[in-house]
Amino acid sequence: MNQIGNSVNGKAATKAVKLRTRPWAAVLILTLGIVALGLGIAVSISFGAANIKLSEVWAAIFQFNPDLTQHQIIQELRLPRVLGGAMVGASFAVAGAIMQGMTRNPLADSGLLGINAGAGFMLAVCFAFLPGLPFMYLILYSFLGAAVGAGLVYGIGSLAKGGLTPVRLVLAGAALSALLSALSEGIALYFRIGQDLAFWYAGGVAGTKWFQLKIMFPWFAIAIIGSIIISRSITMLSLGDDVAKGLGQRTAIVKLAGTVFVLILAGSSVAIVGAVGFIGLIIPHLTRYLVGVDYRWIIPCSAVLGSLLVVLADLAARMINPPYETPIGALIALFGVPFFLYLARKERREL
Template sequence: MTGKAVRKNRKLYIVALTGIVILVIGILLQIALGSSPIPLPDVIKSLVATDDSKTTAIVQTLRLPRAVLAVLLGASLAVAGALMQAITRNSLASPQVFGVNAGASLAIVTTLIIWPGMNSQWTVYTAFLGAALGGLTVYLFATGGKTTHVKLALAGMAVHLFLSSLTQGAIVLNEQATDVVYWLVGSISGKDWTHVKILVPWAAGGLILSFILSRSISILVLGENMATGLGEKVKWIRLSAGILVIVLAGASVAVAGPIGFIGLIVPHITRKLVGGDYQRTLPFAALFGAILLVYADILSRYISYPYESPVGIVTALIGAPFFLYLARKGRGIKQ
């Protein structure tokens, strides 16, 4: 192994270790902070305690599932964004920008109006269908004539705003649907282990399959001709990655609403730190996505303290300027 490779591996280990430490600290802070702060030593004890104390109940039934959800959702949305940017070779691609989140939201709200008693599992399937229709609509609108990165992003934002308007209209016209307004901004407040159980199989399965597909994604990013020459089935890779985006983003929206911009921001940060090889980019994107959402959730509790704001507001405050910066650059994926 050359000296350059050794330094590169050392950098990866340092970035990974630093990220894990930051994530663990964030999880502990997320559990400790709230309307009634809990000292960190008590938090650590309560995580493994079996007593019936009030502190243990708060930690294990309210705050711990919320922290687990933040990790899973952040990882899922970040990997979904990285996959979208890879298969479209568009630096502006993300589930939020390309209408995937908005499509899932519209499908869920419409179905809840028609079928108020729909169980949670069917909510996830509905989100998958809406996510697929949203993404397909953007693709069909943007493929006429010469497709550019900005054109694709503008088509995505137009579809996103249109689908979001339909969702808001459905809520206004149906009084029974007003309880989902807070959810539509993107929130993990009030979630419990039931929501974790719904998300875990889809998030874990989607993330694992994404990591397995990462080598083929890395080759695809080099160009379709090169990928075909190396024996890769380009159409199969795109289809597989697209399905994984729908699973990861759809399940996330079904559980927590459309939390935006994580899938846009994190892949860029990840490629800057660890390079463009998706065998490294996807796992690190999952780590950084979890970190971003955990700390965004902490910040959401203090924007309008003592009241709590949806975490989607925080990610939007960070992500909107980042999107405008990337749109101004107007460039594709760098390797």
């Protein structure tokens, strides 16, 4: 009887998902988002301490002349910076979407659940005890730190009476993030590596190099493609474990795969830009509002909108107080903190 009930509930849930999905809106967002992202990348490359015409940007990308200073600036400094920002924005956004879908927690975000702080703490340990470590190994240690941070948050949250709730999970994440950040700062002071870690504390894409992107890109591509492959299963999980099992989903395998992809996306992104928060909180909510509840559309749309957010935030960071730069983490937090407070208040009213 339970299996029959689960099957009926599963069919009803699948029908509800179809009714609450807007494929036309998703296609429109993907199309316009990609166009806007291309324009944003072009403008971001052309703007800086030395403004460069868009025609020169085009020539530097497709007809590179190493003898021209402007072409060297574009190829060696601005292009990897902008492409790195786009990859990081997509990574944080998709990681947040997967976490919210798997846990059914509207407050889930790698920055709020200790993943970013765990990755940052491990980077501090590497700078202090393993100076000169190649970037490839920094990414691997960042994955490890992200996994430890996530495991501790879920473990601490589970100890509370009544089990995990969205608010308890975020509180555990906030407490652990504060602890790991304090330990990172203590290591930085004791070993005098504060300048090395300052970039990761503030968050920014300045200084991104081609070799970093070449190392990150395979991990990024595998995690994004894998996330799209399991997107239908994430949709089922977002309706509840019972519904997912009733539809024949192997929930344990899907959750394991989703967790691995989240750790890859968040861990590699922290190694590139530092602990930039709220991207994975804001973008998935915005995407669900626009396209509905089907993660087959939410994940690719979140990737495009997340990329666009970071590219525009990086451009704004250079325009606020030139020639100095404002950390993009601070800019995004200006929108992220009020949005988080709104969601937390809404979640509290529903408890």
